Amino acid sequence: MITQKMKYALKALLVLADEAAQPAPEALTIEAIAKRSDSPKRFLEHILLELRNAQVVTSTRGRAGGYSLLMAPADVSISEMLRLIDGPIAPLACLSRRAYQRCDDCTDEATCRIRKVFAEVFWSYLLIIDSLTLADMLRSGTVADQVIGKA
Amino acid sequence: MITQKMKYALKALLVLADEAAQPAPEALTIEAIAKRSDSPKRFLEHILLELRNAQVVTSTRGRAGGYSLLMAPADVSISEMLRLIDGPIAPLACLSRRAYQRCDDCTDEATCRIRKVFAEVFWSYLLIIDSLTLADMLRSGTVADQVIGKA
DNA sequence: TAAATGTCTATATTTTTTATCGTGTATAAA
DNA sequence: TTTATACACGATAAAAAATATAGACATTTA
Structure with a gap:
């Protein structure tokens, strides 16, 4: 069984990918991602940080800051995400x-x-x-x- | 990753299957199985009980008692063992x-x-x-x- | 009946999972 | 340059699961 954390990660990635597919994509705040993915904000924070350290997503600070997808969806391997979030x-x-x-x-x-x-x-x-x-x-x-x- | 418990279960099943393949198979005590499979005896006890309840192995009490394989090795499904011991x-x-x-x-x-x-x-x-x-x-x-x- | 052996329930310890909190840092706009 | 907004990071904590251990009891057979 994959963990709840992994589910949150995938949901977040889907939210970011959906946003990236929009005509005018914007960076999404953790709060926005949490709301759209129905994940606990404070927990999601750590997950997004891991994704960022793995250079799957990128973030900008300050006003109008937030997260956006860095890699192309076709380059985001599910198994790599599993390894990253859930371990071996x-x-x-x-x-x-x-x-x-x-x-x-x-x-x-x-x-x-x-x-x-x-x-x-x-x-x-x-x-x-x-x-x-x-x-x-x-x-x-x-x-x-x-x-x-x-x- | 499969759990340590599952490893013990598989080791125990291998020990029992090896014994069953002998010319004159005997029931093996928990202690004997624990020793041969290098598993903690008291923990193995619970595992064997689960295997027994699932009718994979059988046991006899008292002197010269012990466990032996009940099902034919070809009928012992690895995935069923996984479900039994580790869950879904x-x-x-x-x-x-x-x-x-x-x-x-x-x-x-x-x-x-x-x-x-x-x-x-x-x-x-x-x-x-x-x-x-x-x-x-x-x-x-x-x-x-x-x-x-x-x- | 005594010794050997499995049965069953309870309890304990450690690790992992699932978070939450507080504080610090960066950025942009006012 | 202040202030609002947002991410960054480390500490802590509660709950659940994994990994056992212990004690009392039941069964069999020599």
Whole structure:
């Protein structure tokens, strides 16, 4: 299960992407994003900061300041967002490349049967989720799209 | 990431499956399973109880009592074990069939863009993980297998 | 009946998740 | 240059989940 925090992050990104798609996009305040995404403002603040540090969004201070999307939606990888907000996505730490951690009790990774079976699942899973971006979320956006999609 | 509890459960199942594959299989005490799987005995106790309630393993009390595998390894679904031990495997509660829960703030599931994108990932993921069983873990068991598998 | 073993409930500890608060800093307009 | 507005950052806290541990009890069989 993805965390509530991740849901807020995705909602915020959707709000920012929607704004960026407007004719005259403006920076949105945390408050505005919180309202539109129905997220707790003070919590969202930290999430946006993480997104900013990852250079997914950008912010300006002072009057008329706020946040806006920095990367193109097609370049915002869902799996990267998951890693950023929720941490490693591998089912086992010993299968994560970026957050690799050996199991305490592991005598031999090469012969670990748990590792082996989850490795198979994980590679297939990665193949799918690594291909998804914020743009994919936007595409399935409107009700009209939904109806067309079902036809 | 799967929990430590799930790791213990899988290790215990492997121990029991290995025992079941012996010429003269015997019931194994919690202590024996704990030792062989390097799991905390008192914690393992609860795990085995859950597996027993799910009729994956069986137990006998008293002298010479202990646990043994009840289901055939090929019938022990890894995804079912995940559901049993770690809870729902869906990325969102609103995508889980057995543990379905509507999101508090959700106005319309049919048009939720987060739900839609994770639904796609999830169905593909399910396809993979639902096909895996304890038997698959056993197959990739020995070092010899590993070497052959690589060839 | 005694020893071995599983059963069950309660409790405890640690970590993670989900926030909230206070204060500081930057910016732009008045 | 003051002031209003907004983000930045660190501290703290409550709630939930994960990871156990303990004690009393029930069952079996030698």
